[in-house]
Amino acid sequence: MTTTYSVELEANAYMDDLFNGTLEECREYIANNYTAEEIAEENVRIAKILVDEDGCVAECLDIIEA
Numbered sequence: 001m002t003t004t005y006s007v008e009l010e011a012n013a014y015m016d017d018l019f020n021g022t023l024e025e026c027r028e029y030i031a032n033n034y035t036a037e038e039i040a041e042e043n044v045r046i047a048k049i050l051v052d053e054d055g056c057v058a059e060c061l062d063i064i065e066a
Contacts, residue, residue: 001050001058010043023064030066039066
């Protein structure tokens with residue numbers, strides 16, 4: 001299993017990953033796609049996730065506020 005990071009929105013109950021990558025890549029994705037107001041309004045967050053061999057999320061390890 002591998003650890004990665006995922007950008008998620010409250011609007012879809014945090015169920016769909018918008019972008020997966022390193023923590024820095026996720027922060028860059030948010031900075032390039034959302035204003036501070038949108039981040040607060042959409043409740044954008046980054047989840048540290050554990051992904052299995054099939055690419056499926058096995059576990060959410062931590063939540064990092066955007």
